[in-house]
Amino acid sequence: xxxxxxxxxxxxxxxxxxxxxxxxxxxxxxxxxxxxxxxxxxxxxxxxxxxxxxxxxxxxxxxxxxxxxxxxxxxxxxxxxxxxxxxxxxxxxxxxxxxxxxxxxxxxxxxxxxxxxxxxxxxx
Amino acid sequence: xxxxxxxxxxxxxxxxxxxxxxxxxxxxxxxxxxxxxxxxxxxxxxxxxxxxxxxxxxxxxxxxxxxxxxxxxxxxxxxxxxxxxxxxxxxxxxxxxxxxxxxxxxxxxxxxxxxxxxxxxxxxxxxxxxxxxxxxxxxxxxxxxxxx
Numbered sequence: 363x364x365x366x367x368x369x370x371x372x373x374x375x376x377x378x379x380x381x382x383x384x385x386x387x388x389x390x391x392x393x394x395x396x397x398x399x400x401x402x403x404x405x406x407x408x409x410x411x412x413x414x415x416x417x418x419x420x421x422x423x424x425x426x427x428x429x430x431x432x433x434x435x436x437x438x439x440x441x442x443x444x445x446x447x448x449x450x451x452x453x454x455x456x457x458x459x460x461x462x463x464x465x466x467x468x469x470x471x472x473x474x475x476x477x478x479x480x481x482x483x484x485x486x
Numbered sequence: 487x488x489x490x491x492x493x494x495x496x497x498x499x500x501x502x503x504x505x506x507x508x509x510x511x512x513x514x515x516x517x518x519x520x521x522x523x524x525x526x527x528x529x530x531x532x533x534x535x536x537x538x539x540x541x542x543x544x545x546x547x548x549x550x551x552x553x554x555x556x557x558x559x560x561x562x563x564x565x566x567x568x569x570x571x572x573x574x575x576x577x578x579x580x581x582x583x584x585x586x587x588x589x590x591x592x593x594x595x596x597x598x599x600x601x602x603x604x605x606x607x608x609x610x611x612x613x614x615x616x617x618x619x620x621x622x623x624x625x626x627x628x629x630x631x632x633x634x
Binding site for chain 2: 378412431461472
């Protein structure tokens with residue numbers, strides 16, 4: 363039981379770490395900005411899900427694949443694919459629907475915490 | 487006048503040499519730990535909440551975004567990011583950080599044009615590229631489904 367848990371979390375750590383290491387390599391080698399890195403990884407997630415590879419990676423890596431921004435892209439693509447089975451309108455909107463929770467959280471928490479806290483660098 | 491290539495070489499010489507192996511190691515460790523926290527959150531939700539897999543995944547993402555926003559607010563996340571680089575950028579907590587951080591910084595320029603507008607400096611490109619690509623994927627799947 364404990365060994366199983368260790369193996370699972372070890373996998374998550376290794377895979378999640380590897381994704382970030384690739385990101386750091388890109389920063390070091392190409393001086394990419396963080397926005398570019400995030401967009402690249404997001405699109406990688408979208409494409410991997412669209413071609414049907416992401417679920418195999420996720421099966422092994424678990425949160426190591428879904429917590430990086432690649433997981434956000436995966437949810438978008440998975441939603442769109444699900445919607446495509448229903449109709450064209452759903453194909454276009456279900457991607458957004460799939461990430462509605464995450465986006466709402468990001469916007470609301472982002473706004474609230476920015477209201478509550480002041481930037482240290484500016485007030486100091 | 488110096489050429490572009492010479493200039494790049496000069497910039498490379500002048501910019502501080504960060505120990506590359508160290509940045510890679512830090513990114514790997516911090517990224518891995520954040521993902522393990524995400525896995526733990528997901529495992530706890532699965533254990534205690536009567537929800538389906540998809541809702542658990544969404545809730546886990548929202549929780550991580552909450553944590554990322556909170557840690558940015560109290561000023562811890564940017565400290566981690568200073569050392570961890572991509573290790574703190576690539577996880578979904580980094581997405582939250584990219585929203586809260588500029589919103590806090592531009593607080594002084596007012597709520598609407600300071601905070602609300604600047605929140606999306608980094609998040610904007612992510613949302614635009616994400617939504618557009620999901621529409622493309624959806625449309626392709628729909629057309630293929632219709633054709634078959």
